[in-house]
Amino acid sequence: LRFIQATYDVLPSPINLQLWFGKDPSCPLCTVFIVILVTCSCWAAESGIVGGREAKPHSRPYMVSVQYRGVHSCGGILIQRDFVLTAAHCKYTWGSCTVVLGAHDITKKERTQQRIEVDEYFAHPGFTGNLNNDIMLLKLKKNATLNKYVRTIGLPKKNRETPANIKCAVAGWGLTRANGSRSNVLKEATEKMQFSTECKHIWQKHFNSGHMICTKFTRRDGGVCQGDSGGPLICNTKPQGITAFTLAEDCNNPQYPHVYTKVSSFIPWINKGTGFSANCSLS
Structure with a gap:
């Protein structure tokens, strides 16, 4: 994890914005963690699965593991053969990132996996390290090979709303x-x-x-x-x-x-x- 000091006027309870940390002036003993769980030219906030269930292997062929030095740091999705969409706070400042496609068990070298280095990082220009505009494109050094284990996923339409309770x-x-x-x-x-x-x-x-x-x-x-x-x-x-x-x-x-x-x-x-x-x- 990387921590960047910042002061926020926040809720009195510790909110997960774990990337920056600061003290809530209204609660001197409270430390607010803007959780950003990083390990790659990628910072990070959150998103492992608590509870839930093991996915059927390769049932989500668009899923990407964004890794730094072989260690999983962030998730992402393959939206084109050479582009991955992820969070902007997954951008870090040292070392190089690799994406792993076609994986189920990321601790194993499965024959379905493709490992491709990231060539360029395009964080949204409106992302300044806070919570807004937290989105980023990763340009891969080469195209992914599409098959039943590795596929792109289509994006929603512009400004499409998703109803509550879906x-x-x-x-x-x-x-x-x-x-x-x-x-x-x-x-x-x-x-x-x-x-x-x-x-x-x-x-x-x-x-x-x-x-x-x-x-x-x-x-x-x-x-x-x-x-x-x-x-x-x-x-x-x-x-x-x-x-x-x-x-x-x-x-x-x-x-x-x-x-x-x-x-x-x-x-x-x-x-x-x-x-x-x-x-x-x-x-």
Whole structure:
């Protein structure tokens, strides 16, 4: 993990924005962790699967493990043969990143896996290290070979809204319980879309309904946690969200909705970015 010091006027409870940390002036003894779980030219917030179930091997061929020095850091999705979509806080400053495609058990060298180095990182120009515009494109050094184990996933339409209470799927290789160990195999869980008004009520100024969506869940069913931010929230077969943040010390606390970057709000930027060469600026 990398920690960047910052001071925030936040909720009195420790919110998961684990990348930056600071003290809440209204609570001198409280330290706020803006969870950003990093290990790669990629920072990170959250998104392992607590509870849930092991995914059927290769049932989600668009899933990507973003790795630094062979260690899983963030999740992502393959949207073109040479582009991965993930979270902007998954960008780190030292070393090089590799993406692993076609994986189920990331601790093994499965014959289905493809390992490709990242050539360029294109974080959204509006991302300044806080929670807004937390989205990034990774340009790969070579095209992925598409087959039944490795496939791209289509994106939602621009500004498409997902109704509350719709069931969605999350997946990742992150923590299997709060403060626990990461999963070697891909896990998945089911969460439901939450009303934006409820998200705003809970997360207050940290939630931007124009760029974010959130989900509700139960402790029994589980959901995202620390381990691979940048993983997808799949609703109606489309990635409606990119995992952004949860409650830091108790990611499985159903009183705090899980928050995702709203993909449909960034479709024009994504389309522009994937149409550019690796040497072009996306700002």
